[in-house]
Amino acid sequence: MDQGPDTPIADMSFEDALRALETVVRRLESGDVPLDESIALYERGEELRKACQKRLDAAQARIEKIVQDADGKPTGTVPFDSAN
Template identity: 75%
Template sequence: MAEQGTDISQMSFEDALRALEDVVRRLETGEVPLDESIDLYERGETLRKHCQARLDAAQARIEKIVAGPDGKAAGIEPFEAG
């Protein structure tokens, strides 16, 4: 499990998703003090955005697959993330 101090931008999708699930579990217990709940919510939102960006990038890469004349994948074009 990723530590709270881990730089989210460097996390893999899988690690970020696990960390987000941990945040949600902790918030759902209702046993977290208010200030910590706010911090967890902010971290959860950052994790969610990171996961969504990783998914969007993966989808864009998939969409760049070039189909040959027979309809089968003939190669890929590099995706330039902006």
């Protein structure tokens, strides 16, 4: 479900926040937005970017890779981004 420009970012799903950020970027790149509106859009975009990054960081922290023994049985977990 798309959210309007006044929807609190905390109430948005990650996907909705990302779509809103893409919309902000497209509008800013168009060059057809008055200066005051551009500033407001930039501020909204920065808050959306921060929210998306925070959610991505939280998701990465939860992702773990299952370590298996020679028989294929799980023996534990390691961080997703570890070298092993």
